[in-house]
Every structure is written in structure tokens, then in C-alpha cells.
Amino acid sequence: MNERPDSLDSRQVVSVGGHRITLTHLDKVLYPESGTTKADVLQYYAFIADVMIPHTANRPATRKRWVHGVGTGDEPGPVFFQKNLDQSTPSWVKRRSITHANHVNEYPLVNDLATLTWLAQISALEIHVPQWQFGRGGTPRNPDRLVLDLDPGEGVTLDECAEVARLARAILRGMGLDPLPVTSGSKGIHLYAPLDLTHTAAEVSQVAHELARALEADHPNLIVSDMKKALRPGRVFVDWSQNNASKTTIAPYSLRGTLHPMVAMPRTWRELASPGLAQVDYKQAMHRVQRSGDPLAGLLEAHSGRRATDAGGAADRAGADAGALAVYLGKRDASRTPEPMPTGAPSASDGSSFVIQEHHARNLHFDFRLEHDGVLASWALPRGVPTDPARNRLAVRTEDHPLEYAAFEGEIPAGEYGAGSVSIWDQGHYDLEKWRDDEVIAVLHGEAGGGLGGTRRFALIRTAGSGRGDRSWLIHLMKTRPARPAGAVGTGAAAGTTARTGPRTRYGPMLATPGSIAALPAEDDWSYEMKWDGIRALAYLAADDPDQAVHLFTRNGNDVTQAYPELVRALPGAVPADSAVLDGEIVALDAGGRPDFGLLQTRLGLTDRRQIEASEASVPVQFLAFDVLERNGQPLLDLAYTERRRVLEEIVTGTGAVQVPPVFTGDSAQALAASRELGLEGIVAKTQAGRYEAGRRSRSWIKIKHHRSQEVVIGGWRPGNGRRRETLGSLLLGIPHGDALIYIGRVGSGFRDRDLDALRARLDPIAAAENPFTDIPDADSREAVWVRPILVGEVEFAEWTVTGRLRHPVWRGWRPDKSPAEVVRG
Numbered sequence: 001m002n003e004r005p006d007s008l009d010s011r012q013v014v015s016v017g018g019h020r021i022t023l024t025h026l027d028k029v030l031y032p033e034s035g036t037t038k039a040d041v042l043q044y045y046a047f048i049a050d051v052m053i054p055h056t057a058n059r060p061a062t063r064k065r066w067v068h069g070v071g072t073g074d075e076p077g078p079v080f081f082q083k084n085l086d087q088s089t090p091s092w093v094k095r096r097s098i099t100h101a102n103h104v105n106e107y108p109l110v111n112d113l114a115t116l117t118w119l120a121q122i123s124a125l126e127i128h129v130p131q132w133q134f135g136r137g138g139t140p141r142n143p144d145r146l147v148l149d150l151d152p153g154e155g156v157t158l159d160e161c162a163e164v165a166r167l168a169r170a171i172l173r174g175m176g177l178d179p180l181p182v183t184s185g186s187k188g189i190h191l192y193a194p195l196d197l198t199h200t201a202a203e204v205s206q207v208a209h210e211l212a213r214a215l216e217a218d219h220p221n222l223i224v225s226d227m228k229k230a231l232r233p234g235r236v237f238v239d240w241s242q243n244n245a246s247k248t249t250i251a252p253y254s255l256r257g258t259l260h261p262m263v264a265m266p267r268t269w270r271e272l273a274s275p276g277l278a279q280v281d282y283k284q285a286m287h288r289v290q291r292s293g294d295p296l297a298g299l300l301e302a303h304s305g306r307r308a309t310d311a312g313g314a315a316d317r318a319g320a321d322a323g324a325l326a327v328y329l330g331k332r333d334a335s336r337t338p339e340p341m342p343t344g345a346p347s348a349s350d351g352s353s354f355v356i357q358e359h360h361a362r363n364l365h366f367d368f369r370l371e372h373d374g375v376l377a378s379w380a381l382p383r384g385v386p387t388d389p390a391r392n393r394l395a396v397r398t399e400d401h402p403l404e405y406a407a408f409e410g411e412i413p414a415g416e417y418g419a420g421s422v423s424i425w426d427q428g429h430y431d432l433e434k435w436r437d438d439e440v441i442a443v444l445h446g447e448a449g450g451g452l453g454g455t456r457r458f459a460l461i462r463t464a465g466s467g468r469g470d471r472s473w474l475i476h477l478m479k480t481r482p483a484r485p486a487g488a489v490g491t492g493a494a495a496g497t498t499a500r501t502g503p504r505t506r507y508g509p510m511l512a513t514p515g516s517i518a519a520l521p522a523e524d525d526w527s528y529e530m531k532w533d534g535i536r537a538l539a540y541l542a543a544d545d546p547d548q549a550v551h552l553f554t555r556n557g558n559d560v561t562q563a564y565p566e567l568v569r570a571l572p573g574a575v576p577a578d579s580a581v582l583d584g585e586i587v588a589l590d591a592g593g594r595p596d597f598g599l600l601q602t603r604l605g606l607t608d609r610r611q612i613e614a615s616e617a618s619v620p621v622q623f624l625a626f627d628v629l630e631r632n633g634q635p636l637l638d639l640a641y642t643e644r645r646r647v648l649e650e651i652v653t654g655t656g657a658v659q660v661p662p663v664f665t666g667d668s669a670q671a672l673a674a675s676r677e678l679g680l681e682g683i684v685a686k687t688q689a690g691r692y693e694a695g696r697r698s699r700s701w702i703k704i705k706h707h708r709s710q711e712v713v714i715g716g717w718r719p720g721n722g723r724r725r726e727t728l729g730s731l732l733l734g735i736p737h738g739d740a741l742i743y744i745g746r747v748g749s750g751f752r753d754r755d756l757d758a759l760r761a762r763l764d765p766i767a768a769a770e771n772p773f774t775d776i777p778d779a780d781s782r783e784a785v786w787v788r789p790i791l792v793g794e795v796e797f798a799e800w801t802v803t804g805r806l807r808h809p810v811w812r813g814w815r816p817d818k819s820p821a822e823v824v825r826g
Contacts, residue, residue: 017114022591030069051294052253058133060107063124088593091432128248149239153232185256201245208240266296327399340404355427361420375400386477395473426450438462508695512703528664528671531682533595534587554817574654583627715772743776750811
């Protein structure tokens with residue numbers, strides 16, 4: 001097994017299987033009732049990987065994520081189901097696409113510890129997979145297992161589920177199938193039986209349905225097979241439907257998003273017959289595997305004797321004439337050429353190898369090969385490997401080659417395809433940045449003394465206008481932009497440049513109105529931008545002030561320039577030709593590339609230079625510019641949104657710490673769906689003809705969120721229970737109304753352990769003797785410690801109750817950019 005994150009601090013960069021993964025918020029409690037942290041979850045999945053991955057390999061994985069933790073019985077944490085991968089997914093994560101009725105989803109394959117670690121890092125606690133695997137060419141194979149989900153209705157225990165499991169086993173054995181049990185980690189039991197790939201999912205589903213009906217007919221008081229929930233109380237529902245090709249089941253050994261960290265745990269039939277049968281938590285699961293291995297190992301042997309985890313391995317490669325290597329094999333006769341043929345033997349490669357071969361055929365050319373999806377994707381370079389970033393060279397896409405070809409050197413006999421001598425010019429491994437049908441970007445790390453001369457970054461680009469069948473590409477040696485000097489904060493009026501006239505006006509940012517898709521006026525033309533989860537800021541760039549070319553102000557006018565030195569350095573270079581005033585969002589990105597407001601919290605309010613420098617290194621920020629108010633001293637507020645957007649994209653050229661996010665040009669529903677798939681907060685709809693209304697909240701901008709959020713004023717806190725007894729348990733929240741502070745509820749989830757001490761450090765100095773709320777119930781005020789209502793935070797919540805309280809609020813963080821007077825009900 002590869003390296004495991006065994007010893008975890010609050011933030012670490014680890015190498016897993018040769019891939020660097022940043023682990024963050026390791027002390028965040030994901031299971032409050034047991035105190036189980038993200039570090040514990042990572043350690044569990046690292047420990048269990050050897051027995052879990054064979055049951056998930058080559059299957060499209062659907063994930064259930066609890067980014068704020070599972071919550072408590074009184075306050076369950078928000079959860080979302082994720083199928084499609086977003087753009088922030090690491091490039092090394094193996095993936096496959098599935099075409100649905102009106103869209104295509106790209107799913108990860110949980111084939112290695114690195115992918116499992118990445119999923120745990122993004123709080124994907126549950127992993128669900130279907131009963132089939134992908135073959136080598138990306139085509140779904142027939143099911144290799146049958147599953148029955150034994151789900152207890154109201155009033156039914158796990159013992160009754162075990163009884164039904166034994167009854168089902170008897171029937172399955174009569175069919176020549178030997179099932180194995182898994183306690184689901186939730187309420188019931190799953191039964192798995194291995195199949196021999198000779199039946200379609202529809203056929204397997206039909207057989208499972210008939211089996212469930214037979215069980216119900218024999219035991220009508222114990223078993224139900226009908227989907228109607230009204231029929232389930234007092235009986236065990238035999239769910240046969242998860243054999244459908246489009247359905248998934250919780251993967252064996254996956255954690256569950258239950259109040260305690262339970263596991264879908266493989267069991268023995270002897271255990272199912274024992275009194276006191278119970279679900280298993282993650283600690284018990286590790287102990288069991290350490291002691292007895294994998295009770296579900298028999299599932300990996302189908303009737304043909306083929307290992308389930310060999311999907312796309314020997315069996316596929318033996319029949320490769322119908323797969324990815326069909327063209328390669330069709331052009332070669334193994335009896336007449338020394339070129340390697342696919343053997344089906346497992347590859348020792350980690351999936352990121354490359355080779356460049358010098359090929360003296362009819363004309364000298366070079367063969368450029370990158371390992372991808374179990375083969376060597378290949379291009380012929382008639383003019384050789386590019387050495388000048390200014391000059392592209394032709395690349396001709398050729399047939400995929402077997403992995404064995406990476407070691408081939410020798411003479412291809414005359415008269416055979418590709419006749420001539422082949423030698424290895426350079427080889428090694430590569431880091432993938434992008435792989436699409438029309439573009440591949442990779443950083444190649446060659447051998448010492450190899451033809452590349454070290455590390456080189458290449459882009460392969462399909463030529464314009466060519467279709468999928470066209471083989472014409474270009475290969476480009478990418479040039480790395482020189483870094484700006486570390487001390488540079490502005491451009492000044494250097495020789496040969498025109499000094500910029502700095503901004504003369506201070507602006508207030510334009511504010512969006514909360515709303516919904518239904519509230520967008522149909523008579524207006526709208527553009528859509530993603531909503532970024534950060535701190536709003538206006539950036540002033542002034543080259544005529546060489547001592548300070550950049551100023552950053554929050555929406556309430558606070559100067560935060562010194563808090564973000566990386567932006568002070570980056571902004572002048574990102575807007576090289578103009579002084580300007582830009583409107584945007586300061587964000588901190590998590591390991592998955594998404595804005596993380598909790599991560600940004602560590603950068604807020606810092607004034608000590610050493611703390612700022614340390615936080616800059618550990619939590620770098622970006623400035624996402626989405627509007628421009630002024631250019632070269634000329635206000636642009638009266639221009640239409642589309643014109644301002646054109647100017648913004650013209651003058652902002654940054655691709656690093658300063659960027660212009662793309663605008664979405666589809667319809668509102670598509671934009672909102674794209675935002676959800678990317679794991680973002682929502683969208684902002686903007687009227688294309690609208691002007692910039694500085695300092696005003698306008699209906700020309702409508703913000704539409706997936707989850708409701710509310711800014712709140714803190715009026716007090718209550719001690720916790722259990723392990724939180726000696727510290728803070730919940731914050732008491734209000735919204736100002738005139739001179740009163742209206743109580744709207746309390747929040748006790750969304751905090752990490754280290755947050756609790758920081759909260760007390762903020763609250764203790766502003767303790768107050770009097771209750772600031774006008775209408776707080778006695779039950780909530782009991783043991784309360786009051787504070788002066790001067791601090792503003794933000795919570796996420798499900799809905800407002802009829803009594804004006806927040807339902808299921810989750811703490812998001814402080815809002816130092818807001819004053820209590822600005823807080824209104826959203």
C-alpha cells in the first residue's frame with residue numbers, strides 16, 4: 001500500500017501514491033455525537049483501503065457529502081448527493097462518463113488510495129456504486145454481482161432482517177449462487193452474490209424481483225416486495241431494484257452519514273446467527289479487518305474464475321480486437337514483428353508514464369506516447385519534439401499502443417507496418433494538467449541524460465475545425481512566465497511605458513438583491529455569474545502612487561490592503577496597461593479548488609506582519625474580478641453590463657492570483673445546475689443592459705443561492721453539553737429592528753474544536769450584564785452569557801419557521817466586513 005496520512009496536524013500536504021494532496025480542517029468534527037474528526041475519517045479510509053478498493057474498482061462512484069459534518073439528532077447537518085465531477089477534481093483521479101437522457105455525467109473511479117483520500121478530504125463520507133464495472137474501453141459491462149437490500153420497516157429489528165437473509169440464502173443457493181451478507185451501517189442488511197457476466201442488468205433485476213416476490217409469497221407476515229412505503233411497517237422490505245443499471249448501493253466498507261460513524265460492514269453467516277447482532281462502527285470495522293481480513297473476498301471470484309478487480313485487465317486484453325487496441329492489433333502480425341502484444345499481465349505503472357521513441361522508418365520521426373486509460377495514447381511527430389516555445393510542430397494522432405510498448409527498442413522488419421529501427425529517446429512520468437478530446441496538457445519529467453533534458457511542459461492541441469476522426473494536432477512547448485520580484489508592488493512609469501492616472505473617486509460596491517429564478521423579469525436579457533464564497537472588495541490600482549500602487553477596501557470601507565500582500569503584488573501585473581477600479585471577491589480555495597469561507601476566516605482581522613506572512617504561505621488567496629468601475633481615471637458606471645464586461649476582460653490578463661471568472665451564457669436553470677455541480681454557493685443574475693449602481697442594492701443583480709444564508713448579530717452564548725461542557729455550546733442570534741434585537745435562534749453546529757477557543761476569545765471581552773434580546777424564550781436563555789451586540793456572523797439554514805426562527809442553522813463564520821446596522825432578514 002502507498003503512504004498513508006497516519007499522523008495528522010490541522011493542515012498537511014501528503015503524498016499518496018505519488019500524488020500530492022492537501023489535507024485541511026483535520027480537526028473539524030464530522031460526527032459531533034462521537035467527536036469523530038476528519039482526521040479520524042482519513043485514517044479509517046487509509047486503513048481500510050486494501051479491502052475496500054477491490055469492491056469499488058472500475059465502478060462509477062456517487063458520493064454523499066457532509067461538508068459541515070453530520071450534525072446531531074436535533075440539528076442534522078446538510079448533505080448533498082454528488083454524481084458529476086466538477087472542474088476542481090484533481091487531474092489524476094481516474095474517471096468515466098455515462099450518457100443520461102439529456103446530459104453526460106463524469107464519475108470518479110475509486111481505484112486507489114489517493115482517490116479515496118481525496119474523497120475523504122472533501123467530506124464524501126458515503127460512496128455508492130452500481131453492481132457493474134466499466135470495461136477497458138469505457139463501456140459498462142454486465143453485472144458481476146446481484147444485491148438484495150433487506151430494509152426493516154417500523155417496529156422491525158436487525159434480527160428479523162437476519163432471518164430474511166437466511167431465507168433468501170436458501171433460495172439463492174438453489175439457483176447456484178452463494179450470497180454473502182453485509183450489515184448496511186444504517187438499519188438493514190445487504191446480500192451480495194457473485195455473477196458470471198453472462199446476464200444483463202435488466203435480466204438480473206427481473207430475477208431479483210421474482211426472488212423477492214417468492215419470499216413474500218412464502219412469508220407474507222414477515223416480508224414485503226412492493227415499493228409502497230405504506231406496506232412496510234412490521235415487515236422487512238426486500239429491495240430488488242438496486243440491480244437496475246442506473247441504481248447504486250452503499251459500497252462495502254463505506255462510512256455512513258449516521259449520527260455515529262457506522263460502516264457498511266461485511267459479516268459472516270455465523271455472526272448473523274448470533275444473538276445481539278448489531279451494526280458496526282468504524283473502530284470495530286478496523287479491528288475486525290485487522291483480525292480476520294475481508295469476509296466479502298469470495299464476492300471477487302465470479303463463476304468464470306475472473307477476479308472482479310481485473311475488469312479491463314487480462315480478460316479484456318485477450319479480446320482487445322473489440323477494444324482500445326483493435327487498430328494496433330489489426331496492423332500487426334505477432335509472428336512477423338518483434339513489437340510487443342498485450343499480455344494481460346498487471347502493469348507496474350502508476351498510470352502516468354510516458355515514452356518518446358525515435359523511429360527511423362521511411363522518414364525519421366518521433367513517437368510521443370502518454371499512458372492513459374490503460375494504453376499508450378500516441379502521436380507521431382514528423383518534425384521532432386519542439387524545442388522553441390515560439391514554434392509549434394505537427395503531431396499526428398496514431399493508434400493506441402499497449403503499455404508494453406513503452407520498453408520496446410528494436411528493428412521492425414521490412415514489409416511490416418512501421419518498418420525501421422525504434423529506440424527510446426526519453427522516458428519517465430508526467431503530471432497531467434488537462435485531458436480533453438481536443439487538448440492535452442502535461443508536464444513531462446524525463447530521465448537524466450534523456451532527450452528532453454529534464455522537465456518540460458507540453459500542450460497537444462487538435463487543429464481548428466478538425467472533428468473527432470481527424471488526426472491532425474499541434475504540439476506546443478509551453479513557456480513559463482517569469483515570476484515578479486518578491487518585493488514588487490507596482491509598475492511605476494518604467495521606460496517605454498505610459499504612466500497611469502490613478503483613480504480619483506472612492507466608490508461603494510453595487511449590491512445584489514436576494515431572489516429566485518422565478519423572480520427574474522422575463523422582459524430583461526440576463527447573464528449569469530457564479531457566486532463566490534468570500535469577502536467582497538474593491539481594488540484600486542494607481543501607478544502614479546509608486547509607494548502604494550494598490551489599495552483594497554471591503555464593502556464597508558475598511559482598508560485591508562496590508563492583509564493580502566500576495567494580491568498587492570499580483571494586481572499590477574494582472575492589469576499591466578491601465579489604472580483601474582475593480583470589483584471582485586477575495587477567496588481562499590480548498591484542496592478541491594472551491595472557495596472555502598471557513599478557510600478564509602483564518603486570514604480575516606490579521607494585523608501582525610509575521611502572522612500575515614505565515615497565513616499567506618498556508619492559506620493563499622485569490623482576487624476574482626467580476627466588474628470594472630473605472631479605467632484610466634474615466635468612470636464606467638453608466639456603461640451597460642456587457643460593455644463593462646468587455647472592458648474587464650480586455651484589461652485584466654491574470655491567470656494566477658487575479659482572474660476574471662467566466663460568465664455563463666445559458667439559461668438560468670442551467671447556470672444554477674452548473675453552480676451546484678461545481679460545489680459553489682449559487683449564481684448572480686445580471687441584466688445585460690444594467691448600469692453599475694455604486695453603493696446601492698439593485699434588482700439589476702439578483703443573487704440566487706442553493707442554500708439559504710443569513711447574516712446575524714451575536715447577542716450571547718450558552719455552555720455546551722458533554723465534551724463541550726467547559727466551553728461554548730451554541731451562539732444566540734438576532735436581527736436588529738430599530739433599537740431592538742429580535743431573537744431568531746441559536747447555532748451549535750459548524751464549529752471545529754479550535755474555533756471554540758477563538759470564539760471565547762472574541763466574546764469574553766464584550767460580556768454584558770443585560771439580555772440584549774427582546775423575546776428570547778426561557779429555555780434558550782437558561783445559563784446564557786450575554787454580550788454586547790456588536791459582532792456580525794453568518795449562518796446557513798434550511799428555512800424560517802412560522803415563529804421567525806432559523807431551522808437547522810450551521811455556523812459559516814464571522815463577517816468583519818459587515819456592521820450590525822447592515823444586518824437585515826434575507
